């Protein structure tokens with residue numbers, strides 16, 4: 001089988017990208033954040049503390065004829081932005097882009113942290129990292145990708161995220177109409193469970209490309225691009241008036257600034273992020289000070305190729321016995 005689902009940015013800053021996911025019988029459709037940086041499929045639910053639900057769609061297992069409680073199973077997940085959620089586990093029928101996992105572990109939230117409550121556009125997450133990252137206890141549960149991979153024509157999913165418009169995630173097929181040129185593949189290190197790869201270098205504006213190994217993860221669940229201090233400083237040195245603000249917790253500049261393109265290498269290929277993608281958003285609504293889409297990864301401990309980078313490319317997440325990432329321009 002193969003399938004495709006549209007994915008839309010939840011707001012004008014492309015803060016996250018959601019997909020419709022059908023759960024249960026009859027179908028309950030929730031908008032989930034497909035996240036290659038984690039491996040839990042969890043949802044707002046009828047079991048979620050009422051005061052922590054604010055406009056989200058919820059999954060009510062008792063209304064699904066195919067739901068089953070997984071006795072004794074619990075989960076608790078913490079994300080890189082310090083957000084958290086936790087609860088219990090059901091299995092149910094889950095369909096994404098026309099592809100069904102008949103008995104998918106659906107982690108039902110009993111509690112979620114404030115940043116989830118305040119985001120009415122996201123009804124939960126669908127993790128597409130490796131199973132080793134799954135938080136369920138006493139034993140991990142397989143991701144949706146792991147459950148369907150055996151039925152896919154090809155053991156892959158692809159990401160075609162776009163700036164301020166709908167893109168798509170495809171499953172089981174590589175649609176060559178969605179990219180230009182050719183795909184360049186790079187090895188993935190699956191320890192500890194991210195899609196971790198080594199970029200071959202970077203270029204800032206019209207400056208010479210710098211060949212250097214940059215280890216990072218391809219993370220659809222992280223909004224921005226986080227790289228080593230030296231690269232980030234070199235980039236903002238070309239933006240007059242840019243500064244690393246303690247007040248705002250990162251690099252800021254005048255919203256009217258002209259930002260250079262940023263190129264990152266994958267093998268011999270080069271992906272160009274338009275400078276405009278690095279003007280992320282005003283620090284507060286209406287401010288003329290803007291927060292950069294490229295930030296320092298020092299405090300994280302690993303580089304993250306988040307949505308700012310991913311939306312400049314067509315990316316193949318290849319889950320074959322030798323996992324790898326394919327990158328192309330578009």
Ligand SMILES: O=C(NNC1=NCCC1)c1ccc(Br)cc1
Nearest residue numbers: 035037038079080081221222302
């Ligand atoms: O949590 C992570 N990615 N997904 C999401 N972030 C926020 C909601 C979902 C994440 C993963 C690895 C590293 Br290293 C840093 C962050």
